[in-house]
Amino acid sequence: MQEKIQEIHQQVDVFVIENKDQLEAFRIAYVGRKSVIGELFDGLKNVPAEQRREIGQQLNGLKDFAQNKFNEMQALLEASSENAVSIEFDLTLPVIPQENGTLHPLSVVRARIIEIFEKMGFNVSDGPEIETDFYNFTALNFAENHPAREMQDTFFIEKKGGNVADDVLLRTHTSNVQIRLMQQKQPPLRSIMPGRVYRNEAISARAHCLFHQVEGLYIDKNVGFKDLKDTLYHFAKEMFGKDTKVRYRPSYFPFTEPSAEIDITCLICKGVGCNVCKYTGWVEIAGSGMVDPNVLENCGIDSKEYTGFAFGMGIERITMLKYGIKDLRLFTENDVRFLRQFEGV
Template sequence: MQEKIKSLLQEVEAFSANDKQGLETFRLRYVSRKGVVGDLFEELKQIPNEEKKIVGKILNELKQAAEAKLLVLSEQLEATASSNVDIDLTLPGIPNITGNLHPLSLTRYRIIEIFERLGFNVADGPEIEDDWHNFSALNFPENHPAREMQDTFFIEKKSGRDSQDVLLRTHTSNVQIRLMKSQKPPIRAIMPGRVYRNEAISARAHCFFHQVEGLYVDKNVSFSDLKQTLFHFAKEMYGKDIKLRLRPSFFPFTEPSAEIDVTCLICKGEGCVVCKRSGWVEIAGAGMVHPNVLKNCGIDPQEYTGFAFGMGIERVTQLRYQVNDLRLYSENDIRFLRQFRTSNIA
C-alpha cells in the first residue's frame, strides 16, 4: 500500500491541467471522497494496527499534496485566462459619470449667491416648530382668519392655557423670529428651507415645498430699500429685460404689504396657463415688518424698522427653467433630472 501511495504522489506532482476540464478531472481523481485517495483511506481501516501509523502519515501527506496541487492548478488557469484577454490600448478611456445637482438646489444656490453679494447671511431653523414661533409671534391672533390662509400639519394639539401646539412649519418666518429674539439689530439674513402645508397636490401646488425668506432690520430701513432689493434680485435671476410690479396685499406680519410679480418667462408676457393669461407671475410676498412683530421679539419699533420677503423656490425654478409642473421636482424621474447637469446650466 505504501508503494501505491508513493506512485500516486508522483502522479499528483506530475499532473498538469490546460483547461477547466483537466482541473475537474484532477479534483475528481485525487481530491474528492470517491477518488483514489478516498479509496485508500477506506483500505487503511483493514491493515494491521502496527502499520496504520506509518501508512496513515504518508496517506495524509498525499491528501495534502493533492489539495495544494489543486489550488496551484486553479491559480495558473486564472492567470492564463486573464492574460489571454485582448486589450486594445488605443481605445479612449471610459469617462467617470458624475451626478448633477437637483434643479431646486441649483436655484437655491443661485438665490443665496445673489443675496450674499448684498450682505445677507444665511440662517436656518427647525422644521418642527411650536405655535408661538410659527404664528403668534408673527402677529397671528388666535382664531384669526389669517391662520386659515395656511393649512397646517399639526403634530400635537395641546389644550392647556400656556401650552403650545407642535406643528410642521408653514413658512420659514419662524427663523426670522428666532433671529430677532437672539440677535440685536442690524440683522440682514435670508432663510432657505423646506415648509409644509396641507394642500392638494397639483401642477401648481404641493404639500411640501421650499421657501427662501429675507429679513433686514436696522435704523431707517424703508419700503424703497425693499423695492430696490427685490428689483436687483429679479434682474440678477431672470435677466435685465425682466419687468417687476408690486401689488398691495395683506400679511399679518408686515404692514404695508405687497405681492411681487414678474413678467411670465414662459409666454414672454403674452398669456399662458402658468400665468393664468395675465402675463404676470407672482414670485414673492413682501412688506415692512409689523411693529407688533418687532415688539414680540424685544426690538423697539420706535428705533428700528425692517422689511421682510418670502418666495417659493419651486416658483422661481419654474420660471428659470420653464418647468410647468411642480410635481416633477419630487418624483425623482432620472430623465427629468438629467436635463439639469451643472455644466449645462448658467
C-alpha cells in the same frame, strides 16, 4: 527551568496566526522537533532528579498547549480557504465610463438665490422644521382665532389642548427662523432663511404639500419701503435678466404692514398668457412688506427705534420660471430623464 517554561507559555499564548505563513512560523518555533520546546525536553536530563518529575509534567502541558493551538488554527485556516470565492477578472474588458452626476435644479436655483443676496450683504440663517405654534404663528402677529391662520393649512404633530402657542407642527414658512433670529440677536440684522416648508394642500401642477422657501429679513434704523423695493428689484434683474419687468401689488400679511406682492413678466409665455400665469402674463414671485411693530415687540426689539422689511419666495416657483418648467410635480418624482436635462447647469 520553570521560569523559562512560563515565558514560552506566554509567547505561545500571544502568538498571532492569521495566515498560513504565520502558522508555519509557529510550528517551527514551538511544535517541531527542533523547536524551543524540544530544546527544553533535551535539557530535562540536567534537572535535579527530585525536580525532574514535576518539570516533566509542566513541559508536557506546554507541549500540549502549543500543539492544540496549532491544530485549532490549522483547521480554521483550511476552512476559510475552502469557503473563499475565487473571482476571475477579465482584464481585456473595456472600462466602465465614469459619468458625472448633476445637481438637482432646486439646488442650483437655491445656490443662485443665496449668491445674489450674499452680494447685497445678507447672510444665511437656519432653524427647525418641527416648530411650536408660537414661532410659526403667534409671534408673527397671528391671533389665536385670526382668519389668516386659515390661509395656511397646517400639519399639526401635537395639539397641547391648553395654550395654542404650545402646539407642535411642521412649519408652514421659514418665518419661524426670523423670530428666532430677532430673539437671539440685536439689530442691525440682514439675513435670508432658505429651507423646506409643509402645507396640507392637494398636489397638482401648481401646488405641493412639501416645497422650499427663501425668506429675508432686514432690521435697522431708518429702513424704509424703498429699501425693500430696491432689494427685490435688484434680485429679479439678477435672477431673470435685465429685461425682466417687475410690478408691486398691495396685499395683506399679518406680520407686515404695509404689505405687497411682487410680480414679474411670465417667462414661459413671455407675457402672452399660459396656465402657469393663469393667462394674465404676470407671475407672482414673492410676498413682502414692512415688519409689523407688534412682531418687533414680540421679539424684544424697540419698534420706535428700529424698522425693517421682510419677504418670502418659493424656490420651486423661481425654478419653474427660470427653466420653463410647467409642472411642479416634476421636482419630486426623481425622473432621470427630467434631471439629466440640467447636466452642466
